[in-house]
Amino acid sequence: MKATTKLLTTAGMGALVFGMAAAAQAAEWKYAHEEYEDDVQDVFAVAFKEYIEENSDHTVTIYRFGELGESDDIMEQTQNGILQFVNQSPGFTGSLIPEAQIFFIPYLLPTDEETVLEFFDESKAINEMFPELYAEQGLELLKMYPEGEMVITTDEPVSSPEDFEDKKIRTMTNPLLSETYRAFGATPTPLPWGEVYGGLQTGVIDGQENPIFWIESGGLYEVSPHLTFTGHGWFTTAMMANQEFYDGLSDEDKELVQEAAEAAYDHTIEHITGLAEEALAKIEEECGDDCTVTRLDEDQIEAFRERAPQVEEEFLEMTGDGGKELLEQFKADLEAVQQD
Ligand code: 6CS
Numbered sequence: 097m098k099a100t101t102k103l104l105t106t107a108g109m110g111a112l113v114f115g116m117a118a119a120a121q122a123a124e125w126k127y128a129h130e131e132y133e134d135d136v137q138d139v140f141a142v143a144f145k146e147y148i149e150e151n152s153d154h155t156v157t158i159y160r161f162g163e164l165g166e167s168d169d170i171m172e173q174t175q176n177g178i179l180q181f182v183n184q185s186p187g188f189t190g191s192l193i194p195e196a197q198i199f200f201i202p203y204l205l206p207t208d209e210e211t212v213l214e215f216f217d218e219s220k221a222i223n224e225m226f227p228e229l230y231a232e233q234g235l236e237l238l239k240m241y242p243e244g245e246m247v248i249t250t251d252e253p254v255s256s257p258e259d260f261e262d263k264k265i266r267t268m269t270n271p272l273l274s275e276t277y278r279a280f281g282a283t284p285t286p287l288p289w290g291e292v293y294g295g296l297q298t299g300v301i302d303g304q305e306n307p308i309f310w311i312e313s314g315g316l317y318e319v320s321p322h323l324t325f326t327g328h329g330w331f332t333t334a335m336m337a338n339q340e341f342y343d344g345l346s347d348e349d350k351e352l353v354q355e356a357a358e359a360a361y362d363h364t365i366e367h368i369t370g371l372a373e374e375a376l377a378k379i380e381e382e383c384g385d386d387c388t389v390t391r392l393d394e395d396q397i398e399a400f401r402e403r404a405p406q407v408e409e410e411f412l413e414m415t416g417d418g419g420k421e422l423l424e425q426f427k428a429d430l431e432a433v434q435q436d
Contacts, residue, residue, distance in 0.1 A: 122153035128170040129183035130161055130289065130333075135313055136243045136368060137183045137333060143363040144181075144335070147356035152349070156181075166288045168269075175234055180341050185333040190270025194415045195229050195422050197272035201411055202279070202328040202404045204426070211433055212242055212330060213365055219429035225422055230334075236342040238357040241364060243331045244307025244372050249320035251302045253388050255396050257281035257403065266292055266304035275410045276328075279403040296320045307331045309368075312375035321387040323379070327397055328404075335360070 127144065129137040138160060145156035159179075164170050167188040174182035186196035198204070198221075205212055216222055222240050230237035254260055260282035267273040267284045274284035285301050295301040296319040303320055310331075311317055335357060345353065379387060392400075412419055 122155070125154060125156045125180040126159065126178070127156050127181035127183075128159040128164050128173070128179050129335075130167045130170070130185060130188075131310075132161055132313065136307075136309060136364060136371075139367045140239075140241070140335060140360045140364040141183065143360035144356045147359045148352065151355075152352055154349075154352075161289065166290055168288070174336070174338050177338050177341060179338070181238075181335065181337050183333060183335045185268065185331070187268030187270055187273065187331075189334065190268075190272060192233055193229050194272075195419050196226075196334075197270050197411060197414065198419070198422060198426060199329065199332045200270065200273040200276050201408050201423075202276050203401045204404075204408075205330050205430070206434065207245060207327045209245075209369070214433045214436070215430055216241055218433060219426070221422055221425040221429050225425060226334075229418075229422075230336055231339060234339045236337040236339045238335050238337060238353065239361045240332060240334045241361055242368070243333055244309055244368060245325070245327070246305045246329045246331055247308055247311060248305045248324045248326055249296075249303055249311055249316055250322045250324065251296075251299075251320060253322045253390055254303075254324055255390055255392060256399055263302040264300070266295060266301040272407065272411055272414065276407050279407050280400055292316070293319060308372040308379070309375040312379050317379050317383050317387055321383060323387065323389045325389075325391040326400055327392065328400060 125148070127141055129141050131137040138158070141158045145158060148154050148156050159170070164173060164179075167184055170179065170182050171184045171188070171192070173179045186193075186199045190197035190200070205215070226240060227237040248254070248265070250263060250265075252259075254263070257280055260277075260280050263282045264285045265277045265282040266287045267277055269286040269288060274286060277284035282303075285295075287295060287301070292301070292304055293314065293316065296304065296316065304316065306314075306316065307330075308323075311323070317323070337353065342350065342353070376389070380389070408423070411423065415422070
């Protein structure tokens with residue numbers, strides 16, 4: 097064989113081996129979340145997928161609500177390594193990580209959207225303490241973000257704790273949220289998402305809480321037409337990876353995943369700005385006189401707010417010293433953004 101041919105052959109082989117190695121590195125990642133197409137968690141997931149696919153050879157397949165089961169199922173699949181990424185809300189994670197229930201202490205977060213967004217950006221409790229708590233459960237927390245202010249929907253208008261007497265209010269399945277609704281005077285009924293619409297329709301439950309965009313997109317107002325703005329909290333969610341999977345990534349891929357989560361966060365925050373107002377306008381147009389919208393005034397809010405300390409106490413009882421430290425940091429972070 098001539099020397100030049102031999103050289104070319106060696107170079108060709110090298111290119112082939114290099115190509116095979118690059119192909120072997122192109123991974124197919126699976127990502128599940130709790131919502132439907134175009135809902136907030138889906139907007140996040142699609143932005144994450146697009147960033148990954150535009151900046152690497154990897155692909156991301158998104159699974160939406162119901163495709164792989166309920167919220168608890170997709171968490172289990174992520175912990176078992178069947179899925180690489182999951183978006184699960186503290187409303188469900190609270191039964192796994194008790195400290196995640198902090199979001200259900202009523203009136204802890206303000207209602208002002210700008211302050212809340214700044215809090216999520218800058219909070220040490222959110223960005224430094226929560227990742228450690230999730231890591232204890234084999235999860236690499238990538239982002240926590242708000243989806244919208246909580247609004248209660250019921251079968252009759254409500255404006256006081258007395259109006260909640262005998263009302264069965266569906267809660268997500270963490271024990272502290274049940275405590276909140278007990279404190280509000282209602283009978284809490286923890287249920288997974290898949291049972292909520294039917295439960296409202298059949299009268300198994302008399303009401304539920306969720307952000308306005310979800311009340312609109314899921315058509316909850318059709319079966320639970322009286323909306324009350326109580327100002328008691330925000331629907332918060334979290335996106336994470338299986339930790340073993342994440343730890344096994346190259347430094348380059350870890351950076352890619354972090355950047356994709358950042359890009360998805362920025363895009364999602366932009367998406368939720370003004371979303372509640374748009375969704376409420378759609379509900380009012382669809383529902384007309386069949387729906388009512390009640391915005392509690394300060395005195396009415398006070399009747400609910402004065403019941404918050406008993407929920408905070410319960411949180412501390414459930415979470416011990418770790419919860420106390422988290423709550424103190426959470427409050428300090430809030431104070432810092434409220435002073436700005
Ligand atoms: O209420 C729930 O269970 C659902 N709410 C929202 C806004 N997202 C997913 C969650 O499962």
